Amino acid sequence: MIEAYAFFAAFVVQILVVSVLHPVWFTRFVRAKTEAQFPDWDSKSRERYLSLYRVANAGIAVLGLVLLGWMFSHTQSPDWNIVCFYTLAQMSPIFLGFLMLTRNETKARLRSPPPTKRTASLQRRGLFDIISPVTVFLAVAGYVLFAAFMIHIQQHPVAGFSGYYLLRVITLIFAMNAICVYWLLYRRKKLPLETPAYRMQAAEVQVRNIFYAGIALVVFLSLFAELKLLHLASWIPFALSVFTVIAVLVGSTMLFALRRQAEADRLDAGPVS
Amino acid sequence: MDITIDIDNPVPQFEQLIEQIKAAVTSGVLKAGDALPSIRQLANDLELNSKTVAKAYKLLERDAVIETKGYRGTYVHPKAKANCKINLQEWTLRKLGETVAELREAGVTDSEIRNAFAGAIVRRQSEVLS
Numbered sequence: 001m002i003e004a005y006a007f008f009a010a011f012v013v014q015i016l017v018v019s020v021l022h023p024v025w026f027t028r029f030v031r032a033k034t035e036a037q038f039p040d041w042d043s044k045s046r047e048r049y050l051s052l053y054r055v056a057n058a059g060i061a062v063l064g065l066v067l068l069g070w071m072f073s074h075t076q077s078p079d080w081n082i083v084c085f086y087t088l089a090q091m092s093p094i095f096l097g098f099l100m101l102t103r104n105e106t107k108a109r110l111r112s113p114p115p116t117k118r119t120a121s122l123q124r125r126g127l128f129d130i131i132s133p134v135t136v137f138l139a140v141a142g143y144v145l146f147a148a149f150m151i152h153i154q155q156h157p158v159a160g161f162s163g164y165y166l167l168r169v170i171t172l173i174f175a176m177n178a179i180c181v182y183w184l185l186y187r188r189k190k191l192p193l194e195t196p197a198y199r200m201q202a203a204e205v206q207v208r209n210i211f212y213a214g215i216a217l218v219v220f221l222s223l224f225a226e227l228k229l230l231h232l233a234s235w236i237p238f239a240l241s242v243f244t245v246i247a248v249l250v251g252s253t254m255l256f257a258l259r260r261q262a263e264a265d266r267l268d269a270g271p272v273s
Numbered sequence: 274m275d276i277t278i279d280i281d282n283p284v285p286q287f288e289q290l291i292e293q294i295k296a297a298v299t300s301g302v303l304k305a306g307d308a309l310p311s312i313r314q315l316a317n318d319l320e321l322n323s324k325t326v327a328k329a330y331k332l333l334e335r336d337a338v339i340e341t342k343g344y345r346g347t348y349v350h351p352k353a354k355a356n357c358k359i360n361l362q363e364w365t366l367r368k369l370g371e372t373v374a375e376l377r378e379a380g381v382t383d384s385e386i387r388n389a390f391a392g393a394i395v396r397r398q399s400e401v402l403s
Contacts, residue, residue, distance in 0.1 A: 116281045120318030122274045122297060124308040124346065188317045196275050196318065 003235045007078045010241035011068055017245050018090045019061035022252060023054050026097055029255040029262075033101075036262040036269070037193045038108035049100060056093045064090070078237040087244050094248075105191060112192050121196035125185055130204050131211055139211050142218035143174055149222060153229070161228050166221055173217060177210045184210075193269075201261040205254040212250050216243065274302045278319050286321055290329035295357045298338060298349060305354070309339060309347040336361060 027050050034041050067086060071078055123129075127136065146167070153163035184203045220243040227235050276293045278286055297303040312330060316323040330347060333339045337356045341347050350356060376386050 114320075117277055117279050118319045118321075119275050119277045120310070120315055122276055122294070122303065122310060124310045125314050126308075126311065126346065129308070186313050186317050189320060199318065 001076075003232075003238055004077050006235075007083075007238040007241060008068065008072060010238050010245070011064070011078075011083070014087075014090070014241045014245050015061050015064040015068070018094075018248050019057045019064060022094065022248055023057040025252050025255045025259075026094070027054065029259040030097075030101060032259040032262040032266070034104075036266040037191045037198075038105065038112075039193075040111065041104055041108060046104075049104075053093060053097050053100075056096075060090050060093065077234065080233065080236050080240075083237040083240055087240060090244075109191055115192045118189075119196055121200055123196075123200060125200060125203055127181065127185065127207070130185075130207050135208075135211050135215075139214045139218075142215055143170065146170060146218045146222055149225065153225065161225070163225070166225065170217065170221060174214060177214055181207050181210055193265075195265045195268075198258070198261050198265055201257055205257045209250055209254050213247055216246055216250070276315075276319075278321065287325050287329040287332070290315075290326065291333055294329070294333060295338060298353045299357050301354075303349050303353075305349050305351045307349045309349065311346060 030046070030050060034046055064086060067082065071082075147170075150163035150167040153161065184206050189199070220239065223239050224236060227233055227239065274297050276290070276297075278289050280286070282289060284292075294303070294309075303309075309330075310318070312323050312326045315321075316326045319326070330339065330341075334341060336359065337350050338353045339347050340350045373386060381389075
């Protein structure tokens with residue numbers, strides 16, 4: 001029973017962080033970024049898009065509270081599938097929000113003429129200039145140990161549990177992360193007004209987040225497998241809630257850092273005529 | 274430290290890069306042993322062809338302003354500040370000027386000097402290849 005109450009508490013925090021606080025942080029970040037890097041984006045259209053984003057999140061938050069009430073009063077035990085689907089639904093506005101921002105960035109880039117003066121920083125942006133070798137080692141070692149664990153599980157099969165499935169999922173995620181890291185380190189400049197300091201900051205925080213999220217995912221999936229094997233599956237919804245909150249909070253540090261940098265860039269550039 | 278390339282400037286882009294890196298070394302912004310961005314990073318940031326940046330780096334390496342340490346990357350040379358003061362182009366012009374003056378004194382015409390100069394370069398290249 002304690003796991004159900006632990007989940008209900010974690011679920012409330014999950015709703016608060018993912019559907020209430022994160023949209024506020026994202027809205028502030030979008031405003032600061034657009035004002036600094038593509039000020040010609042019509043503010044009315046931007047606010048319309050941000051309102052839509054907030055409404056979608058508010059709707060999901062209300063749905064979460066209804067779900068929480070229903071689980072609390074009717075079942076007293078959280079259903080893993082429902083929690084999983086709800087978490088996916090909660091994450092979808094975040095992905096859509098970033099997708100919309102990227103679409104508007106691309107439109108702004110296509111609108112603006114190529115700059116005649118191009119600026120870059122003489123600061124090196126190698127992987128180990130951004131993140132400590134220990135963190136990289138932890139992420140790689142985590143993956144290797146997880147793979148060994150999954151292969152071990154597969155050789156000693158447990159009913160209803162596939163080690164190779166989880167291994168495929170994490171391999172895919174790590175491969176995508178590696179591509180993202182490469183792209184972040186060497187990507188072409190997206191917007192003419194993007195400053196070298198912003199590029200550096202963006203690469204730093206995003207690469208760090210990718211590594212931290214990778215380590216957190218290995219820990220979560222290992223815990224998930226352990227709970228299944230130890231017949232403690234009723235703790236999984238709680239673990240998923242806690243993981244979601246941690247992942248979103250770690251991801252939000254990127255929004256804080258980039259918002260501060262965008263605001264500093266705007267102050268340095270002076271008023272836009 | 275930031276570096277700016279003006280594509281409207283008639284000075285070739287690789288020379289603009291060289292001049293600004295040398296200026297950063299001379300002014301002390303870049304110190305001996307400081308790491309420089311990779312060719313790919315600088316080319317992408319400045320939206321230039323990577324061959325342009327590679328050419329600038331190659332010339333800076335020849336002048337011992339920077340040094341490449343294999344996979345570890347490119348660094349500012351320990352004697353970069355002193356080496357920035359050496360202008361190889363000016364030195365070459367001075368040397369050739371002296372030789373041209375000597376040849377003229379001996380009665381060799383300008384066209385003969387040009388032909389001989391081109392022939393000497395071709396001969397040197399074939400010597401290096403063989």
